[in-house]
Amino acid sequence: MPLPDPLPTPASPQTEASAPLTDPSLIPRGRKKGKTGPQALRRLEQLLPMLELPVAADRGALLAQWGTDASTARLFLEVGFGNGHTLATLAARHPQDRFIGVEVFLGGVASLLLRIQQEGLVNIRIATQGIHAILAERIPPASLDRVLIHFPDPWPKRSHHKRRLIQTPFLHLLASRMTPSAQLSLATDWSHYAQWMLALLEGDEHFVNLGQPGQFAPEPPDWVETRFQRKAQAEGRPVFHLLYGLADPGK
Ligand SMILES: C[S@@+](CC[C@H](N)C(=O)[O-])C[C@H]1O[C@@H](n2cnc3c(N)ncnc32)[C@H](O)[C@@H]1O
Numbered sequence: 001m002p003l004p005d006p007l008p009t010p011a012s013p014q015t016e017a018s019a020p021l022t023d024p025s026l027i028p029r030g031r032k033k034g035k036t037g038p039q040a041l042r043r044l045e046q047l048l049p050m051l052e053l054p055v056a057a058d059r060g061a062l063l064a065q066w067g068t069d070a071s072t073a074r075l076f077l078e079v080g081f082g083n084g085h086t087l088a089t090l091a092a093r094h095p096q097d098r099f100i101g102v103e104v105f106l107g108g109v110a111s112l113l114l115r116i117q118q119e120g121l122v123n124i125r126i127a128t129q130g131i132h133a134i135l136a137e138r139i140p141p142a143s144l145d146r147v148l149i150h151f152p153d154p155w156p157k158r159s160h161h162k163r164r165l166i167q168t169p170f171l172h173l174l175a176s177r178m179t180p181s182a183q184l185s186l187a188t189d190w191s192h193y194a195q196w197m198l199a200l201l202e203g204d205e206h207f208v209n210l211g212q213p214g215q216f217a218p219e220p221p222d223w224v225e226t227r228f229q230r231k232a233q234a235e236g237r238p239v240f241h242l243l244y245g246l247a248d249p250g251k
Contacts, residue, residue, distance in 0.1 A: 040110030047113045053100060053125045059143035059179070066098050073097050074145040079131045079165070080152055084112025086224040091121050099124045100139070102131045132170065139177045147174060147184045151228040154190035166197045168204065175206040178246055183210065185220055186242040189232030194240035207244040217243035
């Protein structure tokens, strides 16, 4: 399948939030290699450079560089896509839209690359740095239409809660990258983390619950079942969904 032409690497950092990240708690704990065999490594070396995010100052320029029209295409972001099953499935379902996947686990990235190659998907770009750096340095303000964070690492021990992805500074950075009509979809099978996310989002003036205030959401219509969901179900744990938009700053 014809993969997209190589895209230019960033000439310089962009946007007002381009200062290097200095807070060590925002930098993921090392890029995770996992078990990455020689074929997967070759795919990473050969295909990943062709799937770099376009560099652009705003949403219109980003989508124009990506060969589409900002008035019709939606820009998705999936944070921590794992093996990429949701991202690839949605990208195949919605060829007119554009999908950014961010994942630090290179074995998972290699799985997604295989699927991109096998299915000829041309509307996905991949970043393997931590999501904080990508949001701050590579994603223009007010550009994301849909953000998916499904089954983020739960860090169940109390002493590890500070490692959880969903924290107020992260949510504020994310809010600055969402369009006014954007949707943020979260899911977890860890009830403590579900309550943690609900409490943070309900108490945050930047976000509004798109269903009932204070309540979890039903499974989204575009939901793609993943390995994590099947495992949770097999172990008798329900999946909690959350769906938020940006609060109207005028209210
Ligand atoms: C439990 S897995 C869920 C995978 C996938 N979303 C799914 O539903 O199958 C969480 C993923 O988030 C990734 N992750 C953790 N911290 C990250 C970060 N700061 N930036 C990007 N990805 C991250 C991990 O590598 C892991 O693959």
